[in-house]
Ligand SMILES: Nc1ncnc2c1ncn2[C@@H]1O[C@H](COP(=O)(O)OP(=O)(O)O)[C@@H](O)[C@H]1O
């Protein structure tokens with residue numbers, strides 16, 4: 001019998017980032033070390049159906065995987081005797097490690113991590129509490145504040161209060177944040193879904209209404225004018241930080257279209273950054289990672305205002321993971337190629353001593 005471990009790649013999901021997840025999964029399937037791992041794949045549809053598939057990466061990427069012959073219903077079984085997946089015919093398949101690229105709601109927020117904890121299956125990335133905290137932009141801001149991390153001024157709104165007293169709430173935001181423009185965001189999305197830059201009260205009102213489609217908790221922030229820098233962090237007890245990356249957005253800000261609409265935004269290793277500032281950003285990234293209790297991996301995002309003012313923006317515990325996404329790109333620049341990165345994350349998750 002082979003001693004190859006079986007890895008389950010989970011993708012799709014009931015989140016606004018479903019499509020991005022399909023691209024991350026396709027990249028992983030093209031690059032995972034198949035000499036080392038047997039690979040199983042389950043896609044979760046937008047409606048929440050769990051389907052095991054042998055579709056090639058191209059079909060996963062373009063969404064046609066759903067029509068693939070021989071797809072079958074299969075799901076992670078919480079019964080620890082199974083330690084894996086149960087198919088529609090009641091067949092059990094042992095899984096040694098789960099590599100989930102379910103970005104956003106139900107994937108990145110601790111829900112899936114909770115199921116995997118119950119099932120007793122190791123998985124790449126952060127645990128339940130940390131996933132829940134990093135997914136919620138308000139909670140992560142509060143925790144970062146505790147650690148004295150500098151970030152944009154912000155105001156938190158809840159839709160129900162706003163719906164009954166909009167005028168007072170708009171005024172409260174303006175009094176707290178001062179001059180426009182602001183950024184409005186749902187507390188719990190990613191990929192810039194529901195994010196808007198607003199320049200006056202009217203736009204603020206519209207932005208809040210739009211953000212409320214995604215979450216009843218809404219964040220409004222002062223706008224930071226500066227460079228957008230990102231750091232890839234890897235590890236558990238002794239996390240490492242990658243070189244600093246930079247986003248050059250093709251839109252007025254790094255909107256959904258600028259990220260995925262083929263507008264030509266650039267994500268690359270940052271140039272023209274002093275070593276001192278780069279080191280400080282990398283240290284802050286590790287600080288934030290630890291404050292939020294992350295493990296496995298996360299991408300920590302910043303703004304750099306002027307020459308040396310570092311503002312923490314957000315942390316992503318399940319960052320985009322296509323081979324050209326920032327997270328793998330930064331590790332590649334640090335000498336860890338994409339397929340080795342996948343191996344590291346899997347081995348790290350399965351390492352019981354957790355001494356990484
Ligand atoms: N306070 C801010 N100042 C300036 N730009 C911002 C601010 N907040 C967000 N942005 C812009 O909006 C984009 C998306 O916001 P972000 O908080 O990163 O949400 P997401 O989780 O959807 O990526 C950022 O990449 C940046 O371009």
Ligand SMILES: [Mg+2]
Pocket residue numbers: 191192301314
């Ligand atoms: Mg972001």
